[in-house]
Amino acid sequence: MAEAHQAVAFQFTITPEGIDLQLSYQALNQIYLSGVRSWKKRVSRVRNSLIKGVYPASPSSWLFVAIGILATMYMQSDPSMGLITKIQQHLPLRYTTAMSVGQTMVSALVFSTLLWLSLILALRFCLKLLLSYHQWMFEKHGRISNTTKVWVPLVRLLSSRKPLLYSYQSSLPHLPVPAIQDTVSRYLESVRPLLTDLEFKRMTDLANEFESNLGNRLQRYLKLKALWATNYVSDWWEEYVYLRSRGPIMVNSNYYGMDFLYVTPTSVQAARAGNTITALLLYRRKVNREELKPVRLHTFLQIGKIMRWRNVNTCHDVLQHWLDSEFVAVYHRGRYFRLWVYRAGRLLSPREIEYQIQRILDDPSPALPGEEKLGALTAGDRIPWAQMRKQYFSSGVNKRSLDAIERAAFFVTLDDEEQGMRGDDPEGNLDSYAKSLLHGKCYDRWFDKSFSVVIYKNGKSGLNAEHSWADAPTVAHLWEYTLATDAFQLGYTEDGHCKGEVEPSLPQPQRLVWNIPAEAQVSSSLAVAQALADDVDCHVFPFREFGKGRIKKCRISPDAFIQISLQLAYYRDRSGFCLTYEASMTRLFREGRTETVRSCSNESCAFIKALESGETEEECRRLFQLASEKHQNLYRMAMTGAGIDRHLFCLYVVSKYLGVESPFLKEVLSEPWRLSTSQTPVQQMNLFDLKNHPDFISLGGGFGPVADDGYGVSYIIVGEDMVNFHVSSKYSCSQTVSNVSVSWSSETSHTVCSIQHATITQALSSMFLSAF
Incomplete structure (x- = not known):
């Protein structure tokens, strides 16, 4: 019964002498401590909201502004150019000298607060303009423009204060809506290596018709949404890609x-x-x-x-x-x-x-x-x-x-x-x-x-x-x-x-x-x-022959290296190329989520064909350099709001709301991603001491295949000497195998490979040799 007694905070009985009130101090103490914790959280949230609201300034900067204004007034100067007097005229109770002095102080503080808020808005606007500059991402190492040289210290200056987690959210620029002709042009370029001449001409005709007619109408609605919403993609992406499925x-x-x-x-x-x-x-x-x-x-x-x-x-x-x-x-x-x-x-x-x-x-x-x-x-x-x-x-x-x-x-x-x-x-x-x-x-x-x-x-x-x-x-x-x-x-x-x-x-x-009723099966x-x-069908394997350390010695992006390797592996598996999806982040923009990098390009296909046809090493290296530079450029464009797929997706959503059909958009959004890839980034290497604890290596993670006849490939670049791969496919497709399965035909001396351990390893090794 002791437990039952402690379950209530108090109980009482009525006796001839009066009411006998019995309190459970343990229960009351628990209630008190829980309340203290709750109020501490509320105070912390209010404090954080204030700090975020005035960033990149600080709450204490108001005091410096107020002291500065009062000091200039003390020296018989009016920094407000008459505004303090205007404010004072609208304040009540101007009867005595003491009240008049107090009103002057209050008016000065009101003006200081308004000036402080104006300065915050100006600083925030400047920071947003600075964060809207993305050209630095496209400049080659060692060739920094004068604009970027000026931009870097300005960003450092405005972000010198230690930010909270969400301090930059209000200063991040909105995701821009690309010009429809640019998106259509980039789309046609991305599918060129996947289509025959006849198929490409047909797709070009569909794209041109869409751009000149329905596309402009849909674009106007999308620009209107971009003016109103903080991000023209994220809410529709969350709703229609995830929650409506x-x-x-x-x-x-x-x-x-x-x-x-x-x-x-x-x-x-x-x-x-x-x-x-x-x-x-x-x-x-x-x-x-x-x-x-x-x-x-x-x-x-x-x-x-x-x-x-x-x-x-x-x-x-x-x-x-x-x-x-x-x-x-x-x-x-x-x-x-x-x-x-x-x-x-x-x-x-x-x-x-x-x-x-x-x-x-x-x-x-x-x-x-x-x-x-x-x-x-x-x-x-x-x-x-x-x-x-x-x-x-x-x-x-x-x-x-x-x-x-x-x-x-x-x-x-x-x-x-x-x-x-x-x-x-x-x-x-x-x-x-x-x-x-x-x-x-x-x-x-x-x-x-x-x-x-x-x-x-x-x-x-x-x-x-x-x-x-x-x-x-x-x-x-x-x-x-x-x-x-x-x-x-x-x-x-x-x-x-x-x-x-x-x-x-x-x-x-x-x-x-x-x-659960019996009928609720x-x-x-x-x-x-x-x-x-x-x-x-899932397969996970660590690739230990080399990692980003040796790849970077070639002055090549490790991500571009792996992406082209995956395309090479797919080409050896299926004797052709496919639409390739790589996830990119758009966190340079407010409420940004993801964008698609269409990794299969004209340049990557040209390199793979040259490598497989036995071209000279010099030619392969040249083509590989072009392919890796193209991939990096595609990735940067996706990060800076110049991607293809989210724009076309939102145009398609607008068309559905308007009740109109677009053969071009319908075909684009129905194309299968037979090679869906994603890199799991290592973001907090400071938490792991790989020198003293080299065995504490993360395996990363993975996902299922997007297409029934395709592959899902996730990879994580760990340290300098290791890449972990996660490959998935479906057993029901006879053309895909994730697991290690290399079989030799002694009669034809032909290797039958799938996109798995041996093939990716061979592709990486081939790429490494061509890179050097």
Whole structure:
């Protein structure tokens, strides 16, 4: 009964002597501490809002302006040119000399404030103009123009104050709408190497007709939106590419991130969960306090990074964001738990979270009827999930349990499998590891959440991230911090447990209760998800022969080198070229997300044909240099708002709103990306000491193939001597194979290769030889 007594803050009884009031000081203290934490957060947000609102100035600069104005007035000078007197005339109570002096002071302070705000707006406008200058990106190393030489110190001067995470957001320029003739011209150039002369003439005719007729009408609407909206692409991209899709988001949209390649900090599952959860919550605290540094570009330009800690529910095709959730949702052996990670306003220690996780692992209770595979609803088609949600999860105990999952800070899966680079087939086990993170059992992840953290039985970890709320660089930033904090800051004891003490009175993790009717079957969603998962072929391998260190010695962009290598591998596999997608960021602009780099160019195709036809080394080097320069130029154009695909996508959306059809846009947006690629950037190398801890190498992450007959290739350039690749395709396509599968025909002496370990390795080696 003691626990029940402490569950209420007070109780009272009526006696002949009066009312006997009994207070629970422990409960009241918990309420007080929680309130203190809440108010501290509110004060911190107000403070951060003030600092961001006046950036690049500081709040204290108001005092200097006010003192300067008062000092000049004291010297019988009027810096306002009569404005202070005008302000004074509109103030009440001008009866006595003392009041008149006070009014003069108030008028001076009002003028100082207005002058201060005007200076802030002027500084912000100047900073926005400076950040709109992008020509420096196109200048060759060692050939900096005089304009850029002047621009660099001006940017440094206006951004000399230490910014908060979002300080630059109001100073970033808006994404410009490219001229329609430029976009059409660049599009035709991008598809030229993929089409025959007859096909190219047909596409050119369609493009010219669109540009001269419907295109200009659609462009006017798009420019109107660009004047009104902060970013003319992002909201439509989020809505129509991610939230309106009716197919499964598992594999098709969600992506994954992996643990260290060679190291597992502890083999104790609960301990790894304790440190990982703590590190993620510490990261959230930094985001809320805006203590993370904005992204630094080329060492001197700082750009505010769009970062949102959103708990995502796309069941209703909307993003929902709850602030300051104090618990996480945990799945283990078919059961769901709510785990409180704060107590009396205090974040539990890693050891306490480990203790609570161990309680869940030791809980022998079975899953409730229909509970075990409930997560499959988030893995299958969206319409059945929406219908099931409305019918069975809109009220009662099911709604309360669903709310607990959706309002949780994030989702944690305690997986009963072992994964990682282990056993007799370490490289083959990496493929299993990738598939597990991409889709798991199709019901043991909650794919609607912003991300699901997976902790395996042997202590290995990883995550599965939903795509609509953030792109891979944002999640990679979070995951880098988590891995580094787990391994190097929080650490473990000698026996593999988390550090810290345990408060013995911690309440048990709360088991979520469900009442799933027998007719509410999830089998159809599970069948769809299982078929999709079974069809995915994943292969992960580290390339160790050389890395960006040797590539940069050739004075070549490592990204251009790898992109052309992938095209060479595809050409050797399929004897042709394909539309190639590479993701680029547009964070130079406000609310920028991604743009497409069409990596397959006339120049890259010319080099590959020359290399494969046995041209001289000198000619191959010349063509390769042209191809790499072209790729870098395409990447820079995409980053600076001169891309192709987002502009055409928005024109297509406008055409749908107007109810008009465009054969050109319809054909462009239906073209398959048979080679979809993305680089996972390493953004916080300062967190990892690879010299003293060379084994703590990140594997990066990957995603599923975009086209049924294509490949998804993700890569991460680690240090100077390593590149990790993640390749995915579909078993149902007989022309694609992700795994290592090189077969020789002794009769024809012909090598049959697919875009996998051997082919990419051969392509990289061939490229390296041609580069030198």
